[in-house]
Amino acid sequence: MNKKMLIGLCYGNGYGFQSGAWRMPGVDPKSYGDFDVVVKHAQAAERGKFHFVFLPDAFGRLADVENEPPAETLDVMLTLGAIARETSHIGLLATASTTFNEPYNVARQFKALDVMSHGRAGWNAVTSSSNDAAANYGVNIPSSEDRYGRAHEAVQLVQALWGSWGCDAWVHDQASGVFAKQGQIRPINLQGKYVGSRGPLYIPPSEQGQPIIVHAGGSHNAHELAGRFASVVIGAVFTIEDARAQREAFRAAAKCYGRDPDEIKFFAGIMTTITKDRRTALDRRIQLTENHFSQRIAYLQQMLGIPLYENPLDEPLTKEQLANARPSPYDPRSANALKIAKEGWSLRDIIAHGVIDYHPVIVGPGVEAADHMQEWFEAGACDGFWILPDVFHDGIDAFVDEVVPILQERGLFHKDYEGKTLRENLGVPDQYGIDPRLKK
Amino acid sequence: MNKKMLIGLCYGNGYGFQSGAWRMPGVDPKSYGDFDVVVKHAQAAERGKFHFVFLPDAFGRLADVENEPPAETLDVMLTLGAIARETSHIGLLATASTTFNEPYNVARQFKALDVMSHGRAGWNAVTSSSNDAAANYGVNIPSSEDRYGRAHEAVQLVQALWGSWGCDAWVHDQASGVFAKQGQIRPINLQGKYVGSRGPLYIPPSEQGQPIIVHAGGSHNAHELAGRFASVVIGAVFTIEDARAQREAFRAAAKCYGRDPDEIKFFAGIMTTITKDRRTALDRRIQLTENHFSQRIAYLQQMLGIPLYENPLDEPLTKEQLANARPSPYDPRSANALKIAKEGWSLRDIIAHGVIDYHPVIVGPGVEAADHMQEWFEAGACDGFWILPDVFHDGIDAFVDEVVPILQERGLFHKDYEGKTLRENLGVPDQYGIDPRLKK
Missing domain, CATH: 3.20.20.30 (Luciferase-like domain)
Structure with a gap:
C-alpha cells in the first residue's frame, strides 16, 4: 500500500x-x-x-x-x-x-x-x-x-x-x-x-x-x-x-x-x-476538564440511558447499571462510551477517556x-x-x-x-x- | 521651541x-x-x-x-x-x-x-x-x-x-x-x-x-x-x-x-x-518618470496657460513665454511651477522638479x-x-x-x-x- x-x-x-x-x-x-x-x-x-x-x-x-x-x-x-x-x-x-x-x-x-x-x-x-x-x-x-x-x-x-x-x-x-x-x-x-x-x-x-x-x-x-x-x-x-x-x-x-x-x-x-501510559493520560485529562465534570456526567446519563448522579466518582458502574445501559441512538458517541464503561473504569475515568468530546479522543x-x-x-x-x-x-x-x-x-x-x-x-x-x- | x-x-x-x-x-x-x-x-x-x-x-x-x-x-x-x-x-x-x-x-x-x-x-x-x-x-x-x-x-x-x-x-x-x-x-x-x-x-x-x-x-x-x-x-x-x-x-x-x-x-x-546635489536628483527623477513625460508637459501647459508642445526639452522657456505665463487659479501647484520655470531650468528639468506631483516634492x-x-x-x-x-x-x-x-x-x-x-x-x-x- x-x-x-x-x-x-x-x-x-x-x-x-x-x-x-x-x-x-x-x-x-x-x-x-x-x-x-x-x-x-x-x-x-x-x-x-x-x-x-x-x-x-x-x-x-x-x-x-x-x-x-x-x-x-x-x-x-x-x-x-x-x-x-x-x-x-x-x-x-x-x-x-x-x-x-x-x-x-x-x-x-x-x-x-x-x-x-x-x-x-x-x-x-x-x-x-x-x-x-x-x-x-x-x-x-x-x-x-x-x-x-x-x-x-x-x-x-x-x-x-x-x-x-x-x-x-x-x-x-x-x-x-x-x-x-x-x-x-x-x-x-x-x-x-x-x-x-x-x-x-x-x-x-x-x-x-x-x-x-x-x-x-x-x-x-x-x-x-x-x-x-x-x-x-x-x-x-x-x-x-x-x-x-x-x-x-x-x-x-x-x-x-x-x-x-x-x-x-x-x-x-x-x-x-x-x-507514556493510559493512567498518566487519564490523570492529565481529569486535571484539564474538572470544570466540566458534572455537566459531562449529565450527558453520559443520557448516552447510556441510566441514572448516574448518585454514583461514586471513583468506582466503576455497577453490574446492574451496565446490564441496563443502552447506547442512545441519537448520539453516535454512545457505543464507545458503553464500551469504555464495560472495561471497568471508574466514572471519573470514563469521562476522562473523552467519551463526550467533539471527536474521537486518544488518551494514552x-x-x-x-x-x-x-x-x-x-x-x-x-x-x-x-x-x-x-x-x-x-x-x-x-x-x-x-x-x-x-x-x-x-x-x-x-x-x-x-x-x-x-x-x-x-x-x-x-x-x-x-x-x-x-x-x- | x-x-x-x-x-x-x-x-x-x-x-x-x-x-x-x-x-x-x-x-x-x-x-x-x-x-x-x-x-x-x-x-x-x-x-x-x-x-x-x-x-x-x-x-x-x-x-x-x-x-x-x-x-x-x-x-x-x-x-x-x-x-x-x-x-x-x-x-x-x-x-x-x-x-x-x-x-x-x-x-x-x-x-x-x-x-x-x-x-x-x-x-x-x-x-x-x-x-x-x-x-x-x-x-x-x-x-x-x-x-x-x-x-x-x-x-x-x-x-x-x-x-x-x-x-x-x-x-x-x-x-x-x-x-x-x-x-x-x-x-x-x-x-x-x-x-x-x-x-x-x-x-x-x-x-x-x-x-x-x-x-x-x-x-x-x-x-x-x-x-x-x-x-x-x-x-x-x-x-x-x-x-x-x-x-x-x-x-x-x-x-x-x-x-x-x-x-x-x-x-x-x-x-x-x-x-548629494540638485543635478543628481533631477537626473534621477528624469530616469524615474520618463513614461509620464509628454502627459506632464500637457498638464504644465494648462498650469501656466501657455503652449509648450513645440518647446525643446533641454531649453528653458523663452522670455516671452515666461512673461505670458499665468498660474492657473484651478491648480494650487501652478505658482510653484512658474517659480521653478523662472529660475531658468530646462523644460525637462522643470517637470523633474515634480511640479506636477501629488504633494510638494523635494529634489536635492x-x-x-x-x-x-x-x-x-x-x-x-x-x-x-x-x-x-x-x-x-x-x-x-x-x-x-x-x-x-x-x-x-x-x-x-x-x-x-x-x-x-x-x-x-x-x-x-x-x-x-x-x-x-x-x-x-
Missing part, C-alpha cells in the same frame, strides 16, 4: 483544546495574543511534517470567559501571516465566512497570504450558521438556502478574481519596461443574485497558482459545495462507518461536478492526550494514536486526520515525537515534504481561476 | 512612489509581494525613528499595469503584521474602507494587530469615493451623505467593540482559575441606520488600550469625521497657506466635539528624491528637505509629515541618513522613541472604548 495519510494541526487560542489548558504547568497564561508562542507551535508541527495548520473561526464566542479563554486565535489571517514568515513548508488554512465577508476582501487577503507564503494558503469557506455570529453584524442568520446560495456565488467569484491575471501575465522585465501583459489581465464581470465584482484583482499568481478551497460541514449542502470546489474537507465523525459514509458522499458529489474523487481529501478529527501512549489512525485510514474512513491537541505547549511535541515516528515506520506517513507548495504536498491538482469543469 | 515634528513613512508596492521605481538599479523587479523587502524597508524607517508606516489602499487600481506595478502592498494587514513581528517601536497604520467592510471585521483585525504589536496600530478609516472601488463589490458608489453617515456609525461601533472588555477584565489568574471578569465584558448592542453589532469583541485590551483613528481627506465631511474621532490626519496640501487652513479646520472640528485640538495631528505629505540634498519641513512646521502648517520616497530601495535610507540628522540637530525631531506604544510616541491621549465626550 503506497498511499500515505495526511495530517493537519487544528490551532486556536494558543493554549489548547481542553478548557483547562491555560492553567497547566509551563503554560504562560498570557499566551492569548502572544505571537512568539503561536509561531513556536507552528514550527513544532512543521518539525513533524504536518501538512497544514488549520484555524477555525467561531467569531469569538465567549462561552464561559470567567473560566475559559476564547476558542480561537486573535485573527486568523494575522496568525497565518506570522506563521508564513517563520516556517517554510507547512500549509496555512484559515476559515472565513462566505456570509459575513465581501468576496473581494476574501480574494485579496487569501491571495496575498498565498503569495507571501510562496503557495501555501487555503480558504476554509464556511457559511456560518449561528445566530451568535450574525449578531456581531447586527443581523439575523440568513436561511440555509440563502447562505449556501451566496456561498456558491462567493467561491466562484473569489476563484475568478484569483485567476484574473493570466498565469504568465507578470513579466516584470526591467530591461524592456514591461511590468505585466495588459492583455492577460482581465476583468471578471460576475454579477450573481447575492454578490458581484468587476475585478480584476491586482495580485499576480503564487507558486501554487491560487489557494485551495477547504470546507467544513456534513450536510447535503456541504457535500454539494465541497464536491464542487473543495480540495480538503474538515470532517466531524465519530465512527469508521460514519466517516466512510461522509467521505463517500463528498467523493460522489465531486464526481457529479466532473472531478476526480481523489481530488477531494476527507479529514477526520482526533483529540489527543499523548503520554503514542502507539494508541497510531493504531487508531492506521485502522481508520486502511478502512477507507478518511484520507487524513486533523489533530486537536489537549494543550499546545507540550501536546504538539508529544504527537510529533511519539506518534509521527510510528506512522513513518509503518509506511503510513511521509518522512518529508514532497514539495514546496500546499498543492504539491497534499497531492491536489494545480488550479488557476475557476475550474472550467465547474462552470455551470 | 520645545514641540517636535512627527514623521511617518507612506508605504506601497515595495518599489516606491515614482512609476519607474521598479526598474531602478539595485531594485529587485519581483519585490511586489516579497515580504523580506517590506520588512527591510520598515526597519530602515524605524532606524530613522519614524513614528509610523502608513499604508493607503486604492483597491488595487491598475492604472497602467503594462508599465507600472499596482500602487499598494499585497494586503495592508498582512504587511503590517509582518512588520509588527520584525520591528519594535514604529507605528502601524492601515487603511480600511468604512463603506466596503463590516465594522466587526475591521474591529477584530485591527485590535488583533494592536495586541500583536504591543500597542502600535492605527486604523485609517476612509469612506472610499471611487466607482472603481465600488465595482470590486458589484455595486455603485453610495452618495457622500450615505458614505459619511455609515462612516460615523462604523467608527463608533468599532470603538465600542474595542472597549467591550473593561481595561482590567483580563486577569488570567492560573491559581484561582479566573480567566477574565465576566462582569466587565459587556455586549455593545449598537444598531444604527447603516450598521449594527451586539458584541462583545473577544479580544482583550492592548498596551495602548485600542488603535488610534486616522483619516485622510479634506472635505467638510472629512473635517467632521476626523474632528470627532481621529488622532492623525493624512493631509494633501501644496502650500503653507493651504495646509494652515486645513489644519485649523480639523482643529476647529475637534473643538466642536469637546476635544483638545492638540489631540489631532495634521500631517502634510512630501515626495522625496534625496541625493537633505538640507533642502530639512529647510522645507522646518519652514512648514514653524509656520503652523502641520504637526508632522508623511514621506513618500521616490524609490524605497535607497530612498528611505537617504532620508534617514541625510535629513533626519539635520532635523535632530536643529531640535525639530526626536532622537529616540518616547515610549513603546503609538499613542505614547505621537503624544495622543489614552483611549478605551468610545470617548465619552463623543457620545451624541
Whole structure:
C-alpha cells in the first residue's frame, strides 16, 4: 500500500483544546495574543511534517470567559501571516465566512497570504450558521438556502478574481519596461443574485497558482459545495462507518461536478492526550476538564440511558447499571462510551477517556494514536486526520515525537515534504481561476 | 521651541512612489509581494525613528499595469503584521474602507494587530469615493451623505467593540482559575441606520488600550469625521497657506466635539528624491518618470496657460513665454511651477522638479528637505509629515541618513522613541472604548 495519510494541526487560542489548558504547568497564561508562542507551535508541527495548520473561526464566542479563554486565535489571517514568515513548508488554512465577508476582501487577503507564503494558503469557506455570529453584524442568520446560495456565488467569484491575471501575465522585465501583459489581465464581470465584482484583482499568481478551497460541514449542502470546489474537507465523525459514509458522499458529489474523487481529501478529527501510559493520560485529562465534570456526567446519563448522579466518582458502574445501559441512538458517541464503561473504569475515568468530546479522543501512549489512525485510514474512513491537541505547549511535541515516528515506520506517513507548495504536498491538482469543469 | 515634528513613512508596492521605481538599479523587479523587502524597508524607517508606516489602499487600481506595478502592498494587514513581528517601536497604520467592510471585521483585525504589536496600530478609516472601488463589490458608489453617515456609525461601533472588555477584565489568574471578569465584558448592542453589532469583541485590551483613528481627506465631511474621532490626519496640501487652513479646520472640528485640538495631528505629505546635489536628483527623477513625460508637459501647459508642445526639452522657456505665463487659479501647484520655470531650468528639468506631483516634492540634498519641513512646521502648517520616497530601495535610507540628522540637530525631531506604544510616541491621549465626550 503506497498511499500515505495526511495530517493537519487544528490551532486556536494558543493554549489548547481542553478548557483547562491555560492553567497547566509551563503554560504562560498570557499566551492569548502572544505571537512568539503561536509561531513556536507552528514550527513544532512543521518539525513533524504536518501538512497544514488549520484555524477555525467561531467569531469569538465567549462561552464561559470567567473560566475559559476564547476558542480561537486573535485573527486568523494575522496568525497565518506570522506563521508564513517563520516556517517554510507547512500549509496555512484559515476559515472565513462566505456570509459575513465581501468576496473581494476574501480574494485579496487569501491571495496575498498565498503569495507571501510562496503557495501555501487555503480558504476554509464556511457559511456560518449561528445566530451568535450574525449578531456581531447586527443581523439575523440568513436561511440555509440563502447562505449556501451566496456561498456558491462567493467561491466562484473569489476563484475568478484569483485567476484574473493570466498565469504568465507578470513579466516584470526591467530591461524592456514591461511590468505585466495588459492583455492577460482581465476583468471578471460576475454579477450573481447575492454578490458581484468587476475585478480584476491586482495580485499576480503564487507558486501554487491560487489557494485551495477547504470546507467544513456534513450536510447535503456541504457535500454539494465541497464536491464542487473543495480540495480538503474538515470532517466531524465519530465512527469508521460514519466517516466512510461522509467521505463517500463528498467523493460522489465531486464526481457529479466532473472531478476526480481523489481530488477531494476527507479529514477526520482526533483529540489527543499523548503520554507514556493510559493512567498518566487519564490523570492529565481529569486535571484539564474538572470544570466540566458534572455537566459531562449529565450527558453520559443520557448516552447510556441510566441514572448516574448518585454514583461514586471513583468506582466503576455497577453490574446492574451496565446490564441496563443502552447506547442512545441519537448520539453516535454512545457505543464507545458503553464500551469504555464495560472495561471497568471508574466514572471519573470514563469521562476522562473523552467519551463526550467533539471527536474521537486518544488518551494514552503514542502507539494508541497510531493504531487508531492506521485502522481508520486502511478502512477507507478518511484520507487524513486533523489533530486537536489537549494543550499546545507540550501536546504538539508529544504527537510529533511519539506518534509521527510510528506512522513513518509503518509506511503510513511521509518522512518529508514532497514539495514546496500546499498543492504539491497534499497531492491536489494545480488550479488557476475557476475550474472550467465547474462552470455551470 | 520645545514641540517636535512627527514623521511617518507612506508605504506601497515595495518599489516606491515614482512609476519607474521598479526598474531602478539595485531594485529587485519581483519585490511586489516579497515580504523580506517590506520588512527591510520598515526597519530602515524605524532606524530613522519614524513614528509610523502608513499604508493607503486604492483597491488595487491598475492604472497602467503594462508599465507600472499596482500602487499598494499585497494586503495592508498582512504587511503590517509582518512588520509588527520584525520591528519594535514604529507605528502601524492601515487603511480600511468604512463603506466596503463590516465594522466587526475591521474591529477584530485591527485590535488583533494592536495586541500583536504591543500597542502600535492605527486604523485609517476612509469612506472610499471611487466607482472603481465600488465595482470590486458589484455595486455603485453610495452618495457622500450615505458614505459619511455609515462612516460615523462604523467608527463608533468599532470603538465600542474595542472597549467591550473593561481595561482590567483580563486577569488570567492560573491559581484561582479566573480567566477574565465576566462582569466587565459587556455586549455593545449598537444598531444604527447603516450598521449594527451586539458584541462583545473577544479580544482583550492592548498596551495602548485600542488603535488610534486616522483619516485622510479634506472635505467638510472629512473635517467632521476626523474632528470627532481621529488622532492623525493624512493631509494633501501644496502650500503653507493651504495646509494652515486645513489644519485649523480639523482643529476647529475637534473643538466642536469637546476635544483638545492638540489631540489631532495634521500631517502634510512630501515626495522625496534625496541625493548629494540638485543635478543628481533631477537626473534621477528624469530616469524615474520618463513614461509620464509628454502627459506632464500637457498638464504644465494648462498650469501656466501657455503652449509648450513645440518647446525643446533641454531649453528653458523663452522670455516671452515666461512673461505670458499665468498660474492657473484651478491648480494650487501652478505658482510653484512658474517659480521653478523662472529660475531658468530646462523644460525637462522643470517637470523633474515634480511640479506636477501629488504633494510638494523635494529634489536635492537633505538640507533642502530639512529647510522645507522646518519652514512648514514653524509656520503652523502641520504637526508632522508623511514621506513618500521616490524609490524605497535607497530612498528611505537617504532620508534617514541625510535629513533626519539635520532635523535632530536643529531640535525639530526626536532622537529616540518616547515610549513603546503609538499613542505614547505621537503624544495622543489614552483611549478605551468610545470617548465619552463623543457620545451624541
